[in-house]
Amino acid sequence: MSRQRTLAGRNYGPIYSYPMGIWFSLFFILPIAIIVTYSFMKKGLHGGVEWEPTINAYRQMFTSSYGKLFLRTIFVTFTATILSIVIALPCGYAMARSRHQTILLFLVIIPFWTNSLIRINAWIAILGNEGFINETLKRFGMITEGLPLLYTQRAVILVLVYMYLPYAILPIFTAMDKFDFSLLEAARDLGATKPQSMFKVLLPNVRSGIVTAIIFTFIPIFGAYTVPLLVGGKDSYMIGNVIVDQVTKIRNWPLASAFSMVITVVSTVGVLWMMGTSAREAARMKSAGVKQESGV
């Protein structure tokens, strides 16, 4: 018999994967199902929902103020994600080529040992009116009054990049670490300038790491609420803040659920699109190759 058998004559292998399925059902599918359901219900007076199907929540979302908020969230998320990747690429490269890899890896991970709220508050101490930067500039007589650094959209982007940079660095570093750097020498030898060797050889080969880094930073930044709440001004509200407000203050649970759905859908579509580009790229190259081959 070709089928593998255990002593008892049965294969128990699949049973070991059941906890995984239970875990996913309980903590992923079930909550999403609840949120989807809530978003299509009528809002309860003091929170919760009344079991009356309606699409009011979604209708409420299409107002100009929420539209502006949505666009702002998208803008902040894109800017912070792109900045994180742009900073993470040279960091990952330097780490992969460094002889002190362990120490550098350690330095990237250390911030995780401190509570995120404390780290955000540290930025308040740095950026505030009487904060480190303004006080230093005043001492050197470069300014007389504190610069408005804190409670701006730029502060939100800065702190978001700071918070999620490790999530961008780690996958990029992993991909770079697997990269054979002698390929850069080969590219240079064949006539490529330094930037050409980076863009034509290094980046295509660490592509999977970049895609992972984008997914790891884009999704949490898109749903961020503590950072805009603590270092942002009135004009820095993001979708995450609206959800918190709708749940805790205004008690419009269906609307909060509808906004949650927006985050989930946008993130999912984004991830699928990112993964799809890689697949499409591969397919495009293959078909182009077939054309060339038939032309020969």
Place this chain on the structure above:
Amino acid sequence: MSLPGGQRNRLKGCDISIEGVSKFFGNFHALDAATIKIHKGEFFSLLGPSGCGKTTLLRIIAGFEMPDAGIVTFDGKNIIGIEANKRQSNTVFQNYALFPHLSVYENVAFPLRIRKVPGAEIDRKVMEYLHLVQLDAHVQKKPNQLSGGQKQRVAIARALINEPSVLLLDEPLSALDAKLRSNLLVELDAIHDQIGITFIYVTHDQSEALSVSDRIAVMNQGKVLQIGTPFEIYESPATEFVAKFIGETNLFDSRVVECIKHDEDEFMVTLDVPELGKQIKVTDYDETQNGQQVSFTVRPEKIRITLEEPHTNGKELNVFRGIVEEPVYSGFQSKFYVRLENGTVLKVFKQHQNYLEDGPEISWKDTVYVSWSANDGYIVEVINQ
């Protein structure tokens, strides 16, 4: 195989001059004032054990390393300071260094795409060079779908497509199995004959270097020990190291007893060799002083091994008697380790011939005579001058 771009031209490459090139890695002296002149169109090998500096020298020529002292010139023009991508050299790497995200076609087209050559021209040239290395059938494969030998062919085509003046080969065959290695070596030689540019071939394998090179530089510990044709390197090694590294040999410390002019330009030297227990005769082209310490070497295949005592026939013949300790049969030849009467073991190779000429079989514990003529020995390095 057809020649890309026209007929055979041996003088297409450039002269390369390496002048006093030194390189340190920390305290490690990787290259010690290496000076080599390589001619246009030559197949030149840098041969030596690992860590001898041959790869460092190649990387300096390619532009991946800066020398701490000395210059390298292509056709008289100093190239130190010119970036790797601006040099007229291209490299075939030991680990192939193919771009894993590109197909065979795109790997070979890479240098042309960098130079923004028009598409039709790229297509024509890529197919021409892939044909040269016999890879027409694998154009659209990715590097990870190729065998080691195929990968190296792609690397060779890719390095040649820019029509460099010099092709640098960094142990290009060392990752391949023995059979494939010798096949690819013959092909490399044929490609060199067709393209006609200067080849600089780095290897630690002396048989590879001997079989394809026009000239060889033997290196050890950062120093160039000898530069010469394969024949010169094998037959007249300049140092003990060269004698031991190239092929197999018997090497003994000895002392000059007598040196007599024996011919127009030849001296007959009598050596006292303590390890052999008696004096031997050897011819030399240079005069040596009596009492001088020298090294004496005789290649195992130049020693005759017979069951009967050989006739000298008026020639200066060195004859020793001994017992076969270890016969090693390897098909076309046999190796014998012969223990002489004073206990020293001599390595002897016997080439097998046809039935009539091969003579009686020599086996374990046979008492044999080993002999070589004065012309077959060689005085290597003059120690304690």
